[in-house]
Amino acid sequence: MPVKVGLLALQGAIEPHALAFQALGATSVEVRTPDQLAAVDALVIPGGESTTMSKLLDTSGLSEPLAKRLADGLPTFGTCAGMIILARTVLDGRVDQQSYGAIDVTVRRNAFGRQVDSFEADLAIDGLADPFHAVFIRAPFVERVGDGVEVLASVDGHPVLCRQGVVLVSAFHPELTDDLRLHELFLSSIS
Amino acid sequence: MADTSPTAPRSGSSTGTQLVKRGLAEMLKGGVIMDVVDSEQAKIAEDAGAVAVMALERVPSDIRRDGGVARMSDPEMIEGIKAVTTIPVMAKARIGHFVEAQILESLGVDYVDESEVLTPADEAHHIDKWAFTVPFVCGATNLGEALRRISEGACMIRSKGEAGTGNVVEAVRHLRSIFGDIRKITQADNAELFEWAKRLQAPLPLVQEIHQTGKLPVPLFCAGGLATPADAALAMQLGAESVFVGSGIFKSDNPSIRAKAIVEATTHFNDPAILAKVSRGLGRAMPGLEIAGLETTFANRGW
Numbered sequence: 001m002p003v004k005v006g007l008l009a010l011q012g013a014i015e016p017h018a019l020a021f022q023a024l025g026a027t028s029v030e031v032r033t034p035d036q037l038a039a040v041d042a043l044v045i046p047g048g049e050s051t052t053m054s055k056l057l058d059t060s061g062l063s064e065p066l067a068k069r070l071a072d073g074l075p076t077f078g079t080c081a082g083m084i085i086l087a088r089t090v091l092d093g094r095v096d097q098q099s100y101g102a103i104d105v106t107v108r109r110n111a112f113g114r115q116v117d118s119f120e121a122d123l124a125i126d127g128l129a130d131p132f133h134a135v136f137i138r139a140p141f142v143e144r145v146g147d148g149v150e151v152l153a154s155v156d157g158h159p160v161l162c163r164q165g166v167v168l169v170s171a172f173h174p175e176l177t178d179d180l181r182l183h184e185l186f187l188s189s190i191s
Numbered sequence: 192m193a194d195t196s197p198t199a200p201r202s203g204s205s206t207g208t209q210l211v212k213r214g215l216a217e218m219l220k221g222g223v224i225m226d227v228v229d230s231e232q233a234k235i236a237e238d239a240g241a242v243a244v245m246a247l248e249r250v251p252s253d254i255r256r257d258g259g260v261a262r263m264s265d266p267e268m269i270e271g272i273k274a275v276t277t278i279p280v281m282a283k284a285r286i287g288h289f290v291e292a293q294i295l296e297s298l299g300v301d302y303v304d305e306s307e308v309l310t311p312a313d314e315a316h317h318i319d320k321w322a323f324t325v326p327f328v329c330g331a332t333n334l335g336e337a338l339r340r341i342s343e344g345a346c347m348i349r350s351k352g353e354a355g356t357g358n359v360v361e362a363v364r365h366l367r368s369i370f371g372d373i374r375k376i377t378q379a380d381n382a383e384l385f386e387w388a389k390r391l392q393a394p395l396p397l398v399q400e401i402h403q404t405g406k407l408p409v410p411l412f413c414a415g416g417l418a419t420p421a422d423a424a425l426a427m428q429l430g431a432e433s434v435f436v437g438s439g440i441f442k443s444d445n446p447s448i449r450a451k452a453i454v455e456a457t458t459h460f461n462d463p464a465i466l467a468k469v470s471r472g473l474g475r476a477m478p479g480l481e482i483a484g485l486e487t488t489f490a491n492r493g494w
Binding site: 009010011012013014015016032047048049051052055056059060080081092093094109110114115116117118119120121122135136137138173176177 | 203204205206207208210211214215217218219220221222237239240241242243277278279296299300301302324325326451454455457458459462
């Protein structure tokens with residue numbers, strides 16, 4: 001059976017991830033309900049507004065099933081808002097904002113500033129031979145990294161790409177460029 | 192402006208690029224952008240799950256009622272809204288009023304809406320949006336207007352609808368017009384694309400791009416007259432990628448409950464059972480207006 005990657009489709013940049021997986025020959029499906037979540041082998045939590053997604057996880061009945069699947073070791077890739085939702089601790093978030101502690105990092109929301117500060121830059125990534133052109137949109141960064149978390153890339157000393165086991169998080173948006181190497185890396189972690 | 196960004200770009204990186212500007216529009220997809228006139232409303236909007244707020248001094252239905260010249264909001268009010276929210280803050284500048292846009296950029300707003308809801312400052316020219324670091328959204332009633340705005344540098348298009356009416360009919364007309372022409376262009380042969388560009392009064396390369404991709408080069412959201420969860424889902428099923436709701440929320444009986452319902456309806460726009468659930472018990476929607484009885488149609492502003 002080919003791997004079925006779920007794209008959490010409550011809000012945000014979902015289609016660019018779908019196109020990336022399609023280009024790699026992988027199957028992706030949108031996830032908006034508990035039944036759809038139960039049927040996937042891996043999950044992408046895309047970029048978007050983390051506060052909005054957090055509320056929609058609740059109202060869509062996905063919060064508990066997601067927490068359970070993450071605890072059971074669901075391979076998950078979180079980009080930007082997804083990184084915030086997967087983090088242990090969120091700074092500058094809303095008090096009622098949920099994060100699921102799937103990766104032991106502390107993330108600061110909008111840490112690089114507002115939209116006028118959003119930027120693109122070439123990034124050196126551990127394990128990749130050539131730089132990765134990364135797009136940062138009102139992006140967060142990691143302020144604390146727990147034991148067992150690998151930092152794969154940083155900007156100005158702030159971690160922006162981290163991995164712990166089967167959970168990969170990026171502060172930037174690999175889905176907005178044609179470079180498929182991080183989606184490939186994520187797929188290779190799913191067995 | 193591109194080289195006077197509030198913060199200097201870090202070494203080897205660039206701000207204000209098309210990728211970065213269109214990127215934020217990508218992140219706002221599947222969401223609801225709500226008009227707010229003060230920090231109290233901004234908090235209600237964020238609490239309800241808005242992906243962004245649009246700061247303006249009066250909601251469109253009040254602008255329509257009061258008449259007179261509608262302008263950019265007071266910077267103090269925009270600062271107040273920025274201070275209480277963590278989500279993106281947009282603000283409106285008058286069509287062609289590039290100085291209002293410069294002021295909004297200096298305030299650090301996340302998107303500028305060059306909006307027909309305000310009284311136009313220039314009856315021939317829109318703002319040269321390429322000259323800014325902050326991205327712009329512009330309204331359009333048809334595909335030609337959308338492509339002219341994109342050629343001026345807009346990174347998001349919203350169908351205009353007729354703001355402040357609580358009547359969705361114009362939003363539907365504009366979405367159908369834009370998507371209908373896109374569908375026809377994908378079927379056209381190369382010779383016909385020249386004629387399409389002429390008819391739409393739009394740049395040929397953009398028409399050719401639509402022929403190839405079957406969609407606008409930037410995200411297409413819907414605005415103008417949406418008042419219910421069903422209206423939001425209608426716009427999404429017609430192909431809009433997000434919705435703007437203005438007077439529809441804060442001119443209704445219970446803004447907080449209605450705002451939450453519209454957020455859920457925008458996510459689950461294809462699921463009638465969920466739409467039925469979230470449409471219950473919302474209290475009265477804003478009073479609506481017939482388009483034929485309007486003294487001023489905002490949608491006709493823009494060239």
